[in-house]
Amino acid sequence: MQIPARIGGRAVSADEWIEVLSPYDGAPVARVPALGADHVAEAVAAAAAALERGDFPQHRRAEVLERAAELLAERTEEFAVTIAREAGKPIRDARGEAARCVDTLRFSAVEARKLGGEVIPMDASASGAGRLGFALRHPIGVVAAISPFNFPLNLVAHKLGPAIAAGCPVVLKPAELTPVSAMRLVDLLVEAGLPADWISVVTGTGADAGMPLVAHPGPALVTFTGSVAVGRRIQDTAPRKRVLLELGSNAPVIVEPDADLDRVISAVRLGGFSYSGQSCISTQRVLVSHEIYEKLLDGLRAAVATLVVGDPLAEGTEVGPLISGAAAERVESWLAAARAAGADVTGGVRRGTLLTPAVVADPPRHLDVYRQEVFGPVITVTPYADLDEAIALANDSDFGLQAGIFTADIGAALRAARELAFGGVLINQVPTFRADQQPYGGLRDAGNTREGPAYAVNEMTELRFVTVSA
Structure with a gap:
């Protein structure tokens, strides 16, 4: 099945096409055009023209987002199957992603309805007395959105929904491995009433389409979710643009001696291995009080x-394939390095793109499986002496996205909330939890922004101060 790209409201093909294949068995899913810099320039021009036209007011933007949410709610199974096929996400998780996308669109519609400004108390100073002052939010301009493979529907919605709410036309470059869900979401938005030229989709590789989009002078803002290396390259390429980055993590969870171990085991089993650990907030570093270390390690x-590892379209599958053979081989090599360094590794047997879930006991701190973002079905389990050491171990990371702690002690929980240097601290939960309305984002190499429609809309608008003198 060939799916054309979309530029300025028209279907676009190319001389070369990208084969989208199932990461599970290599079966063909679709073909999309391999676009380049000329197509990017055309898409940016179309978006700029849509912005200049200025005929898409707030109430209509809200209505489009509300209608899109309704349509998606009716078609969640169709979208879930697409996600499972192109991304290898187990069908149960894919359904969850589609349902979350409905929420993301609804939250974006709310922001479109209430987008406003603020009154400035001019009389608070003698120089302002007798004046009326207020600040209005205006769309920042054309948005360049670059989305990742791992949540090919909902993370696209986290970029498109707020941009539409803010009044910003978008040029979207979806992940080349998983573009189909994004393209179908854009089709659905147009069906819901979005002006056809408001969003262009440029399919292609990062080198041929992504970086030309970043470098183009037209977009005022770039929003990117993906790897640290690419994120930093985008910052360097677009120093005069507002660049929003949501990058990586090696998320820690602290387990205190008074924690409910059954609850911890159940939560880590899900948080460390859902979608084969291919989530920025997948639970990776399990830090355990030495008092309960052996018991919890055995239980985990x-x-x-x-x-259950296998076919993502099978109802019972809990862990599907990694996104590619190269990704599976990389994780396998990191586990081999851990074994060679003396770590006790269970699991981690590869068959093609499938990798059995692995538990690495007390690895040396320099290993990739501990220090880097694994992005695979792997957890490490490390003992600590006291809460001081646990917090220090958690914070000893280049990343700072989300962290968790399990404890019955409210004092310990509040101390963790104060001292864990992360964008989010989850108490009696693994760090893998995300609500789509929360301010989601991190510190250090985890990124520089907060997503969630209310927060993204603020990033995609500018305050314009107005004062009126009598």
């Missing part, structure tokens, strides 16, 4: 061994 190993 037993629980992880029960995970």
Whole structure:
């Protein structure tokens, strides 16, 4: 099935096409055009023209987003199957992503309805007395959106929904491995009433389409979710643009001696291995009080061994494939390095793109499986002496997206909330939880922004101060 790209409201093909294949068995999913810099320039020009036209007011933007949410709610199974096929996400998780996307669109519609400004108390100073002052929010301009493979529907919605709410036309470059969900979401938005030239989709590689989009002078803002290396390159390429980055993590969870171990095991079993660990907030570093370390390690190993690995379209599958053979080989090599360094590794057997879930006991701190973002079905389990050491271990990371702590002690929980240097601290939860309305984002190499429609809309608008003198 060939799916054309969309530029300025018209279907676009190309001389060369990208084959979208199932990461599970290599079956063809679709073909999309391999576009380049000329197509990017055309798409940016179309978006700029749509912005200049200025005929898409707030109430209509809200109505489009509300209608799109309704349409998606009616078609969640169709979208879930697409996600499972192109991304290898187990169908149960894919359904969850589609349902979350409905929420993201609804939250974006709310922001479109209430987008406003603020009154400035001019009489608060003698120089302002007798004047009326207020600040209005205006769209920042054309938005360049670059989305990742791992949430090919909902993370696209986290860029498109707020941009539409803010009044910003978009040029979208979806992940080349998983573009189909994004393209169908754009089709659905147009069906819901979005002006056809308001969003262009340029399919292609990062080098041929993504970086030309970043470098083009037209977009005022770039929003990117993906790897640290690419994010930093985008910052360097677009120093005069507002650049919003949501990058990586090696998310820690602290387990105190008074924690409910059954609850911890159940939560880590899900948070460390759902979608084969291919989430920015996948639970990776399990930091455990030495008092309960052996007991929890045994419990985690037993629980992880029960995970069902296989076909993402099978109802019982809990862990599907990694996105590519190269990704699976990389994780396998990191586990081999851990074994060579003396770490006790259970699991981690590769068959093509499938990798059995792995538990790495007390690895040396310099290993990639501990320090880097694995983005695979791997957790490490590390003992600590006291809460001081646990917080220090958690914070000893280049990343700072989300962290968790399990404890019955409210004092310990509040201390963790104060001292864990992360964008989010989750108490009695693994750090893998995300609500689509929360201010989601991190520190250090985890990124520089907060997503969630209310927060993204603020990033995609500018305050314009107005004062009126009598």
